[in-house]
Amino acid sequence: MIYLDNSATTQPYPEVVKSYSQVATQFFANPSSLHGLGGTVEKLYRESKKQMAQLLQVDAHELIMTASGTESNNMALKSVAWTFRNRGKHIITTQIEHPSVLNTMAFLEKNGFEVTYLPVDKQGQVAVADVEKHLRPDTILVSIMHVNNEIGSIQPIQAIGDLLADYDHVLFHVDAVQSLTKVPLAIKAMKIDLLSASAHKFHGVRGAGILYKNKYLRLEPLLHGGGQEEGFRSGTENVAAVVAMAKALRMEMARMQTEVSQLAALKNDFILWLQTIEAVTVYSSTIGAPHICCFSIKGQKGEVVVHALEAEGIYISTTSACSSKSATIDGTLIAMKVPNQAAKGAVRFSFNFDITAAKMAQVKTAVTKVIKNLSEVVN
DSSP, X not given: OEEOBTTTOOOOOHHHHHHHHHHHHHSOSOTTOSSHHHHHHHHHHHHHHHHHHHHHTSXXXXXEEESOHHHHHHHHHHHHXXXXXXXXXXXXXXXXXXXXXXXXXXXXXXXXXXXEEEOOOTTSOOOXXXXXXHOOTTEEEEXXXXXXXXXXXXXXXXXXXXXXXXXXXXXXXXXXXXTTTTSOOOTTTTTOSEEEEEGGGTTOOSSOEEEEEOTTOXXXXXXXXXXXXXXXXXXXXXXXXXXXXXXXXXXXXXXXXXXXXXXXXXXXXXXXXXXXXXTEEXXXXXXXXXXXXXXXXXXXXXXHHHHHHHTTTEEOBSSOTTSTTSSOXXXXXXXXXXXHHHHHTEEEEEOOTTOOHHHHHHHHHHHHHHHHHHHHHHO
């Protein structure tokens, strides 16, 4: 089996699972409890947050632990909207955001907010000039993903952050779920106010996410209760999952330092190889994220290709796994002006640092076989 659906979820590292199991079974006390075990658990929890903060080069008090990237996105957008609604009700985002952002925007529109959805070019990138063009006195937030989850396009976050630095009334939120540990990310230098990430995208366990919130930013929380997470997200902390997330983040960021160039080279070689096949249209770029490749095979539906490759031991998805079982067409490709029929046939290969040249040779053989077999069925 060659698993190439890492943008949907990753396999937790054995060391991560071990950390989770140890904490869940031995350090299970509530960190808010006054007894000794509770104090030990609280110390373990704070140390894990401190380690992640150091890796991200932020203050530990700026990290809010959540249950997922979806929760982090919802919390960031809704909290900003609720807190600053009297200052303005205009928000800017793009047409290619993750459903957890787009559906939240739709919810906000139903509740009196106005949202501008910026277009992207044929490479799936937003123009900084478009962001500037649509800024208004009543704009309170710009929310733009770092790496697109469907084609891997990288947005000009640094340039947008520099632009928004001159607009004190506008906050900047970045969905970094697909970029953290794969693409260089400097939260402070990029002038990001809020940032979302998810543990299971970098070999942590599910049920843990991160919301970075600038310590100078005061927002109304969505959850009220015991005042955990700096008072921003009440609820008993999922200590085991957070400890495991810290372990996974350390391991993946270390691998990124030494292995990301090899990962990018293998992905780019795959793209260049695909471009030599007449029946294939490639939507990802060699200058995009190092781990995502999206393409379609002429005349074939994405789900057919997924199952055909599964029969060859290759596991991929039809673009975003969050909506792959529904009848929706890939929103990113439609925004890129890709014809509907071609968009319906799009599939996504998403790699991790364990991919090798030998495995990619097997993948190419399988793809070649599938294209041949499917073309024979069509003919």
